[in-house]
Amino acid sequence: xxxxxxxxxxxxxxxxxxxxxxxxxxxxxxxxxxxxxxxxxxxxxxxxxxxxxxxxxxxxxxxxxxxxxxxxxxxxxxxxxxxxxxxxxxxxxxxxxxxxxxxxxxxxxxxxxxxxxxxxxxxxxxxxxxxxxxxxxxxxxxxxxxxxxxxxxxxxxxxxxxxxxxxxxxxxxxxxxxxxxxxxxxxxxxxxxxxxxxxxxxxxxxxxxxxxxxxxxxxxxxxxxxxxxxxxxxxxxxxxxxxxxxxxxxxxxxxxxxxxxxxxxxxxxxxxxxxxxxxxxxxxxxxxxxxxxxxxxxxxxxxxxxxxxxxxxxxxxxxxxxxxxxxxxxxxxxxxxxxxxxxxxxxxxxxxxxxxxxxxxxxxxxxxxxxxxxxxx
Amino acid sequence: xxxxxxxxxxxxxxxxxxxxxxxxxxxxxxxxxxxxxxxxxxxxxxxxxxxxxxxxxxxxxxxxxxxxxxxxxxxxxxxxxxxxxxxxxxxxxxxxxxxxxxxxxxxxxxxxxxxxxxxxxxxxxxxxxxxxxxxxxxxxxxxxxxxxxxxxxxxxxxxxxxxxxxxxxxxxxxxxxxxxxxxxxxxxxxxxxxxxxxxxxxxxxxxxxxxxxxxxxxxxxxxxxxxxxxxxxxxxxxxxxxxxxxxxxxxxxxxxxxxxxxxxxxxxxxxxxxxxxxxxxxxxxxxxxxxxxxxxxxxxxxxxxxxxxxxxxxxxxxxxxxxxxxxxxxxxxxxxxxxxxxxxxxxxxxxxxxxxxxxxxxxxxxxxxxxxxxxxxxxxxxxxxxxxxxxxxxxxxxxxxxxxxxxxxxxxxxxxxxxxxxxxxxxxxxxxxxxxxxxxxxxxxxxxxxxxxxxxxxxxxxxxxxxxxxxxxxxxxxxxxxxxxxxxxxxxxxxxxxxxxxxxxxxxxxxxxxxxxxxxxxxxxxxxxxxxxxxxxxxxxxxxxxxxxxxxxxxxxxxxxxxxxxxxxxxxxxxxxxxxxxxxxxxxxxxxxxxxxxxxxxxx
Numbered sequence: 001x002x003x004x005x006x007x008x009x010x011x012x013x014x015x016x017x018x019x020x021x022x023x024x025x026x027x028x029x030x031x032x033x034x035x036x037x038x039x040x041x042x043x044x045x046x047x048x049x050x051x052x053x054x055x056x057x058x059x060x061x062x063x064x065x066x067x068x069x070x071x072x073x074x075x076x077x078x079x080x081x082x083x084x085x086x087x088x089x090x091x092x093x094x095x096x097x098x099x100x101x102x103x104x105x106x107x108x109x110x111x112x113x114x115x116x117x118x119x120x121x122x123x124x125x126x127x128x129x130x131x132x133x134x135x136x137x138x139x140x141x142x143x144x145x146x147x148x149x150x151x152x153x154x155x156x157x158x159x160x161x162x163x164x165x166x167x168x169x170x171x172x173x174x175x176x177x178x179x180x181x182x183x184x185x186x187x188x189x190x191x192x193x194x195x196x197x198x199x200x201x202x203x204x205x206x207x208x209x210x211x212x213x214x215x216x217x218x219x220x221x222x223x224x225x226x227x228x229x230x231x232x233x234x235x236x237x238x239x240x241x242x243x244x245x246x247x248x249x250x251x252x253x254x255x256x257x258x259x260x261x262x263x264x265x266x267x268x269x270x271x272x273x274x275x276x277x278x279x280x281x282x283x284x285x286x287x288x289x290x291x292x293x294x295x296x297x298x299x300x301x302x303x304x305x306x307x308x309x310x311x312x313x314x315x316x317x318x319x320x321x322x323x324x325x326x327x328x329x330x331x332x333x334x335x336x337x338x339x340x341x342x343x344x345x346x347x348x349x350x351x352x353x354x355x356x357x358x359x360x361x362x363x364x365x366x367x368x369x370x371x372x373x374x375x376x377x
Numbered sequence: 378x379x380x381x382x383x384x385x386x387x388x389x390x391x392x393x394x395x396x397x398x399x400x401x402x403x404x405x406x407x408x409x410x411x412x413x414x415x416x417x418x419x420x421x422x423x424x425x426x427x428x429x430x431x432x433x434x435x436x437x438x439x440x441x442x443x444x445x446x447x448x449x450x451x452x453x454x455x456x457x458x459x460x461x462x463x464x465x466x467x468x469x470x471x472x473x474x475x476x477x478x479x480x481x482x483x484x485x486x487x488x489x490x491x492x493x494x495x496x497x498x499x500x501x502x503x504x505x506x507x508x509x510x511x512x513x514x515x516x517x518x519x520x521x522x523x524x525x526x527x528x529x530x531x532x533x534x535x536x537x538x539x540x541x542x543x544x545x546x547x548x549x550x551x552x553x554x555x556x557x558x559x560x561x562x563x564x565x566x567x568x569x570x571x572x573x574x575x576x577x578x579x580x581x582x583x584x585x586x587x588x589x590x591x592x593x594x595x596x597x598x599x600x601x602x603x604x605x606x607x608x609x610x611x612x613x614x615x616x617x618x619x620x621x622x623x624x625x626x627x628x629x630x631x632x633x634x635x636x637x638x639x640x641x642x643x644x645x646x647x648x649x650x651x652x653x654x655x656x657x658x659x660x661x662x663x664x665x666x667x668x669x670x671x672x673x674x675x676x677x678x679x680x681x682x683x684x685x686x687x688x689x690x691x692x693x694x695x696x697x698x699x700x701x702x703x704x705x706x707x708x709x710x711x712x713x714x715x716x717x718x719x720x721x722x723x724x725x726x727x728x729x730x731x732x733x734x735x736x737x738x739x740x741x742x743x744x745x746x747x748x749x750x751x752x753x754x755x756x757x758x759x760x761x762x763x764x765x766x767x768x769x770x771x772x773x774x775x776x777x778x779x780x781x782x783x784x785x786x787x788x789x790x791x792x793x794x795x796x797x798x799x800x801x802x803x804x805x806x807x808x809x810x811x812x813x814x815x816x817x818x819x820x821x822x823x824x825x826x827x828x829x830x831x832x833x834x835x836x837x838x839x840x841x842x843x844x845x846x847x848x849x850x851x852x853x854x855x856x857x858x859x860x861x862x863x864x865x866x867x868x869x870x871x872x873x874x875x876x877x878x879x880x881x882x883x884x885x886x887x888x889x890x891x892x893x894x895x896x897x898x899x900x901x902x903x904x905x906x907x908x909x910x911x912x913x914x915x916x917x918x919x920x921x922x923x924x925x926x927x928x929x930x931x932x933x934x935x936x937x938x939x940x941x942x943x944x945x946x947x948x949x950x951x952x953x954x955x956x957x958x959x960x961x962x963x964x965x966x967x968x969x970x971x972x973x974x975x976x977x978x979x980x981x
Contacts, residue, residue, distance in 0.1 A: 189934040191933075191934055191935075215930060235932060235934075236935060310945065310948070341963075345963065347963065348871070348905075348906065349907060350906050350907060368932060369931070369932040370944075371906050371931040373948050377948055377949050
């Protein structure tokens, strides 16, 4: 197992669009939490999973909310159990208010190589409407702190198609983001997730930018970011050369990953496991020495190999059915059908050849990537 | 119970659809105590679910009953139920071949309808004695006098002793039974001691006992242990059981002359039993075949294909089983570029086609797609040869064809006279020609007209019904061929010809029909990732076009870690729906699109 993900479920508030699992938690709970993923790791290794991480990712939630001490203890708990010697990328997610000098200093000292900050946009009114606990200037200051702490490789996450952000407003966000010289930018189209505050507001009559405007905002982002030298290496991700997120690349390329913490997900061989989104139950299980509640399925080798292939098409490098089947032999019987379909989609401008036996999405294909995925199932 | 030939009556009941034939059959079964009324299901004789649901009888169902007449004599009645619809004329004539008489049921509110006329003429032609019965006389709308007059005037059947009944309440149904005794003849036969001759009028397949022929014993008798053979092919079998239907199969020691029943032997191959064949004993048998049935020729053809190609074997099996007790339809394998391997099937008419397809779906749980129905065209080639074409994909190069002839039918339409103008317009619109218009009564007329069969394939009957608020009824018979300007139209999806949608049309109708089909397809095919042009072409000319626009967006913005498997599950679920669609290149076509094309789209 080369890819390790640790979920930190705590946030200092709930953003309007968010449907991820996050809770506020008490200080005591957060402090106690730092020990748990390490303990879970012991259980996983006892199951026979050998873990030698090459990429590590602390996501959330807001990992930086654990503070310098909590983060140190979280990391130490892991490193006591597995060697971080081969780790080439270690990412920690932060938010502007929590990216303090103390936190950033601690991360740098621990050996974290990459910091990813959720910003969403650089417009105070929209940030307020989204329920973010910071302004545009706070985000810019945080980015400068990250850089000053020694992280040349840092990323900024944005959301395209936000209400109240017209074309000039979005252009301003993009320009100010680029001025911070991030190595990586993620741009997600706004989606109304069931159960989110946004979904409730939409129900009450909030009108969002339409599909066309949303797609236009994404195109605007692509134009601005690629012009600044960030390549679109995945549908929603842009990076300077050599700065693509290796952890996420591994997921898209079909590698295994181990997720620790409540709501974390793992892909271990044919097994898929997602822990219940319940921090208290997670803590109770780990401290009493039992497995955290989770949903677990074992796929057939064919379904497993298919899943590993389907999402590779989201990458700019595309996917090659034939080389995928060399790596995952259970995909063998599907090679001819995948090639035929990808070729048919190429005739209709959805995919294009990216080398011999390799296809990738076109600009139009990126707008309908899920439908392409369905074609391959 | 012993019955002499003198005390046997074989009869059928004929009627226009919904005039109460099946209800009357049910009452007769009750009155003769063949079935206890508490065990009666509505429409006992209609064994197929499809029949019960649609309220129509498709297959003939025989049943034997005992009836004690008023004079104390005990009779054996063999009732053979018949279908009412024009498409099943063949079934009707098979039933009639086993009978001496027919009860003609006419709805006293509706009066004589097209199928009343058609069926009555079939019975008269078959030499049957006819007992006219006016049904539903208890309803307020009943007009006994007027309807009696119609029966006499239109059918030429005497209404001197009218039987006025209500099959629903049972009113006067006992009179009908007495009439069967007094007005019908006992079977004509050379007797029980004559060499055996039995007419096969139907057969069913039983998983345990093989093919079971239904027979009408004309001369001689059959018992278990006899070795019998079929005159047409010499196939022999040892009889293991004989019996009657009361109403389910009930074994008897012997089936005597004049009786209607079944025989179970050791016949495994459905093809060995031909409807209309004569059964005789191998020892001391007869070599004289009974007059069989007129060989029926399918008039309407359509390709039937499994949605999923691995069900080809299942479809073949289903067709073989259905063919066994519906000899009227034909099938042979064919293949389509678009649909793969399937079958070309011939049907007597449109309802027949629908019924066969529906039975395949229900009784064999098959998902099938049917291609555009076609008739048989006669192609007169430049080299003097003539070719029959029932499949547009077989159409040779047009430069080799001198001219084409298409089949013509003579239609009889009975309608309230207020709709006559609109119906005449419909007939003209379908390239038809009016022939005669006669008054049936003060309010109704009988129209006769000539129409190309091709023009009534799709929605003629539905349109007729909607124009006349459901009051017009229609029947038709083929009368020959006539030269016509017929062309082959192709349909292209995303630039590729889909042979399953190719059809033959009259040149003047091509643009209209092309638009109809393109529109129907563009409405039924869901949006894809890309725009799909739907085009109709004659040769290289595009004569109609619709575009199916692409859906705008379908992408998950943020996807990592735990989402992947969840997302995969969602995608997989969505992909399931796809499997029920037929794939043509990169375009998926739902079954509903095939049906929409057959129904002619929504345009009228």
